[in-house]
Amino acid sequence: MSTLFETQTDACNINQETSILKDFLPHLRHILRQYTLFNLTFLSLGVFEVLSCLIFFNLMAHSHLIAITIAVFLMTLFSYFTLRIYFQNKKPQSLLRLCENTLYNLKEKTQDMASPLESELFIASSLTRLANALKDCEYSFYGTPKGLESLRLSFEKIGCYLHWKDLHLVKEWLYLQTVEIYIHLIKEEPDHLQLHMALANTYVMFSDIYSTPKRDEMVEVARWIPQEKQSEKIQAKFTKCARRAIEEFKILNDYNPEDPWVYTQLAYSYHDLQMPQEEILAYEKIIELTPDDFDSLYKLGTLYFQQGQMARGLKLYEKLKYNYPHKAASLIKHYGSFTEEFSLID
16 A cells, blocks of 8 residues: 555645636635625715715705605615625525535545545545635735735735635635544554644644734734634634644654654644643653754753743753854843743732
């Protein structure tokens, strides 16, 4: 039997020859832009009616036209809010129907594949590619018109405000389907390490749609982040995905305890979950396996200083000073950072 990565490579090559991704994105944009067009139409109509009333107010003030104009405006408002409820209920259904149709089309394309494993991996790979293609799509949904580059952040905010929930729903569905596929395959072959690796990576990507960049990391300067994306519900889902990723990495570690890559992934997950002691243990194991991994030495030294373990941090500083002076200079800046947690007693 070919390895999982060989099968995935073949699946990706097949996937590149299909039109699944090319067909999916335009249909998705069409569904979302229909809703935007609906709002813009009623907004324009409302503005036109108000301006007409103001401009011709003197002409209509002494006739029945003013009453008719007000009645038309109220009818427009009533129609808008009535139809808005309809479209709000219809839109998620349309998005999920598009996703289900895409999954159905993928299954149709795998009927002639040599084995069920190859078929399932092709579908999982395709769904993952679709989800990855939607990463930060809400910020680029409406391109900045030529000559208005200075308003780029405003157009990004508008696109995110209007569509982040819809795109989040789609990405969530795609990753959930991918997770279900890998869990089904693992039930068939519980000791298939590459399946566990694929599932762990899927959980990592899945958790990314719930994560919120920290302001001090400046991942995207001045990028607007919806307040709802920082809610407790979203953070709880992030924690759930990250913990499931950790469990899969622990399985990989049990089967292959000398692989530094596994400990690196564990360290990243512990960092996201704000579990510094576990993150330190992961980096210590990485250094034990790869003593010359100076990037990990730097990260471990930073953690030591942040957790008040000054003596250990200084030992790593001395080691870095003779090999990577610039990293050592950056590391020593974290000395005493743990004191920021304390405040003077009033």
